[in-house]
Amino acid sequence: MTEAPYLTFELDIPGVSTGHLVVPRGADCEALSLPVFSCNRGEGPSLLITGGNHGNELEGPIVARRLIEWLPEAQTCGRVIIVPVLNPPAVEAWTRNTPIDGLNLNRTFPGRADGSVTERIADAVSRLLLPMADTIFDLHSFGPTWDFPPAVITHTIADADLMAKTLQIAEAFKLPMTLLWDYHDTIGMFDTLAHSQSKVFICAEFGSGTVGAEALAIYEAGARNALIALGLVEGEAEYPTFRQKKSSQTLETRSSDELKSPARGIFEPRCSVLDEVKQGDLIGVLHPMDSLSAVSINICTPTTSIVCAIKSGLHVEADEGVAMLARPLTSEVRLRIYRPEINWKGDHRPLASNGEYLRR
Numbered sequence: 302m303t304e305a306p307y308l309t310f311e312l313d314i315p316g317v318s319t320g321h322l323v324v325p326r327g328a329d330c331e332a333l334s335l336p337v338f339s340c341n342r343g344e345g346p347s348l349l350i351t352g353g354n355h356g357n358e359l360e361g362p363i364v365a366r367r368l369i370e371w372l373p374e375a376q377t378c379g380r381v382i383i384v385p386v387l388n389p390p391a392v393e394a395w396t397r398n399t400p401i402d403g404l405n406l407n408r409t410f411p412g413r414a415d416g417s418v419t420e421r422i423a424d425a426v427s428r429l430l431l432p433m434a435d436t437i438f439d440l441h442s443f444g445p446t447w448d449f450p451p452a453v454i455t456h457t458i459a460d461a462d463l464m465a466k467t468l469q470i471a472e473a474f475k476l477p478m479t480l481l482w483d484y485h486d487t488i489g490m491f492d493t494l495a496h497s498q499s500k501v502f503i504c505a506e507f508g509s510g511t512v513g514a515e516a517l518a519i520y521e522a523g524a525r526n527a528l529i530a531l532g533l534v535e536g537e538a539e540y541p542t543f544r545q546k547k548s549s550q551t552l553e554t555r556s557s558d559e560l561k562s563p564a565r566g567i568f569e570p571r572c573s574v575l576d577e578v579k580q581g582d583l584i585g586v587l588h589p590m591d592s593l594s595a596v597s598i599n600i601c602t603p604t605t606s607i608v609c610a611i612k613s614g615l616h617v618e619a620d621e622g623v624a625m626l627a628r629p630l631t632s633e634v635r636l637r638i639y640r641p642e643i644n645w646k647g648d649h650r651p652l653a654s655n656g657e658y659l660r661r
């Protein structure tokens with residue numbers, strides 16, 4: 302008989318409480334106990350914060366622990382539930398996927414109670430934690446093979462109201478980059494499940510995955526800003542300092558904006574993230590290593606854009622992504638996202654300076 306997942310404590314208790322989410326044992330491994338923190342201050346928004354969805358992205362679990370130390374004093378209303386590590390076997394092995402069954406937890410939602418360990422984790426989170434929240438922050442990193450600025454990523458959502466609300470909360474982190482990524486490989490993502498239940502889902506992509514003190518301070522400040530914006534904490538949100546600047550920009554990127562390697566070899570980056578590049582500018586060089594007579598190949602940008610991600614220098618296969626380009630999210634594109642019911646052909650109303658058309 303399949304065992305059901307359970308919580309070792311009552312989430313509705315007022316105040317701070319901690320316990321575990323127990324993922325039942327299966328044929329492939331023993332039961333898992335995921336530590337869970339809850340701070341319940343009554344009426345208000347309900348937020349679920351998760352880290353360690355991918356095991357080699359460790360900024361999220363660290364920032365989650367810092368928020369657990371801060372919230373008991375800071376939180377004034379609503380409910381915050383935090384699970385620093387969603388996938389303990391992957392975090393312990395420092396692997397993106399779960400080493401036991403090879404599955405990517407973020408492609409496994411809503412999971413299966415009688416499935417393998419990754420499916421059982423997804424099932425437990427979907428059934429017992431997701432219903433408790435109207436907003437979810439899932440704390441990721443872009444991965445150790447990429448250079449990536451501190452950022453919040455959202456994907457395009459068909460529901461215009463939910464899209465507007467999601468982008469608003471994403472920008473409230475005030476991180477150096479907010480990226481709207483038109484991304485289609487979304488089956489089984491935690492995001493997709495939350496969106497299907499009309500919940501705001503924010504995927505923080507906290508840098509490249511090489512954990513550093515300065516970057517962690519920026520991520521923590523961003524998460525605090527978002528908690529202030531939600532009204533869970535009182536305070537003034539502030540832009541964290543990144544490269545001596547306090548600023549943020551919202552960009553959009555599509556799958557077609559990814560630059561691919563023309564051959565297999567070692568990729569050498571020649572620019573940095575958030576660099577503005579013109580058509581023909583050098584992004585990086587591919588050095589074929591199979592033959593000394595093979596010449597190195599310059600990889601140049603096809604259009605004026607901003608570099609939002611670049612491989613941090615490693616051996617790549619032909620046609621593997623080496624850089625992602627993006628453009629500022631213009632007010633016209635925002636309008637199309639927020640007001641899809643309008644026939645945009647021939648309708649080029651300018652955005653009012655007070656942002657009037659941004660609200661519905």
Ligand SMILES: [Zn+2]
Nearest residue numbers: 355358441442
């Ligand atoms: Zn991730």
